[in-house]
Amino acid sequence: MAKQLVECVPNFSEGRRADVIEAIVEPFRRHKGCGLLDYRADQDHNRLVVSLAGSPDPLQEALLEAARIAVEHINMAEHRGGHPRIGAVDVIPFVPLQNITMERCVSLAREFGKRYHEATGIPVYYYEEAALNPDRRDLEVIRKGQYEGLKTEINRPDRHPDVGAPRLHPTAGATVIGARKSLIAFNVNLGTQDLNIAKAIAKAVRKSSGGLAHVKAIGLAIEARGCVQVSLNIVDCERNPLYRVLELIRTEAGRWGVSVVETEVCGMVPSAAMLDSLAYYLQLAGFRPDQVLELRLLHSLTEQDE
């Protein structure tokens, strides 16, 4: 049987200092079993996203080491950046990928959350499938007001962490840990500098304001490029495919005569999501993922292992 694979996508609040970024990523390179796939630093967001697909034990070892380095170098009191955040290690989601259930990822997240707090002293919030109560599933709810807001509100009972005393780590803030399905991080850059337009479009398309059920979105300014961005998480790309989200954004932007300049997919994306959107644009009928040469070869290789 093919081995257990867990996807893990830790986000750190450092996207500008190359030496700090490399130091954080180094444990993921060194621990081969944690399966470093990709890492992407965004200067405007001031954020680092690391994509891993590995085994639970090496993943946790590497995460603890990387966390220590992040805590050592990142001071949330000084941190500025376009992307909402509450900690130096901002969020650690575990995602079932192969031969592992969501239930197992939930217990993994909760066990790791305790180890993590013991090792770093950072308070932990459980989210998504690992949330201890349904009102605390959403990252946006836990993260409300960001680091600065949480600092003042953490005393409120509804904002107490799930692990640790109700007090932020003085420089590292708090960390959100959980288990969820795979999502696609998709950014759409618009040909305008007007942040209000990006915010309006984000509001039009996201679930929380009455838009598509599986889309989270915010409008951000991307100073390095002199444009604005709708930054999205698509949490179910079968129900809300990439092309549909993009074309909806394009339609909305037309209201102000604004065009889509370019898009980015950040981190990993399942092949099915890509092929589904391509089938839309090419009007492809009857196409099977197994017709993609490399996917078919992967299939044969993994069959041989069984």
Added chain:
Amino acid sequence: MAKQLVECVPNFSEGRRADVIEAIVEPFRRHKGCGLLDYRADQDHNRLVVSLAGSPDPLQEALLEAARIAVEHINMAEHRGGHPRIGAVDVIPFVPLQNITMERCVSLAREFGKRYHEATGIPVYYYEEAALNPDRRDLEVIRKGQYEGLKTEINRPDRHPDVGAPRLHPTAGATVIGARKSLIAFNVNLGTQDLNIAKAIAKAVRKSSGGLAHVKAIGLAIEARGCVQVSLNIVDCERNPLYRVLELIRTEAGRWGVSVVETEVCGMVPSAAMLDSLAYYLQLAGFRPDQVLELRLLHSLTEQDE
């Protein structure tokens, strides 16, 4: 080092009788080393395309067995179908896929051509990289007039086969064997029954009439669906990407108010071709194929073998 892989895409002139199709495909299933990826029978074309990616020896064994079965069941004197053809086993291309050079595939094609003729008595024409002279590289040149035309013209010196006497096999016709780069077989169905429109569009986009340098195209009637089709081979999908070809066809069809109803990719396609076209439609910047989860996992798996 990862093993040698040759892609092979034999085309047979049977797309209607399911029992004959299965009998032809059976040797490819049985010889595991020939790596059966896909097979597709088209009733209108009356043609079977089998996609293989395997090792040279099992490939040749399976090809000879399948050829014997095709010869046993297919009578070219009775064969009718939309797609141009000269034989029961119409064409056998070898394509270098992994750890094998084009030169090796050329010698493979030529050695196999001789074995094939000895086993079946069918005359063989070498094409593309395996052609013995530059005027005989193109399949269209060798196939001119199809089975019926070749029957009368095979005596002409410029139409003599490369292997065997200048005489068609009485029921199996002739076979074209060669080596070439990967190509994409792409069909575009149009919302009209007017075959002249499909033919005009094929003429506008293909190399031989002054169109895109790496595109071959013909217009066909697809009776089963009550529409017409531009049936294409894209022989260099980096220089003539899928999206560009489709949009050019769409533009041409607009002249007559005709729309593209659907498209098909037949057989295998490299992931790079799919991602390149998706990057066009989604306006994706900086996307790396390694961001596709399954491609990255394949990469890791094959690295481990080395």
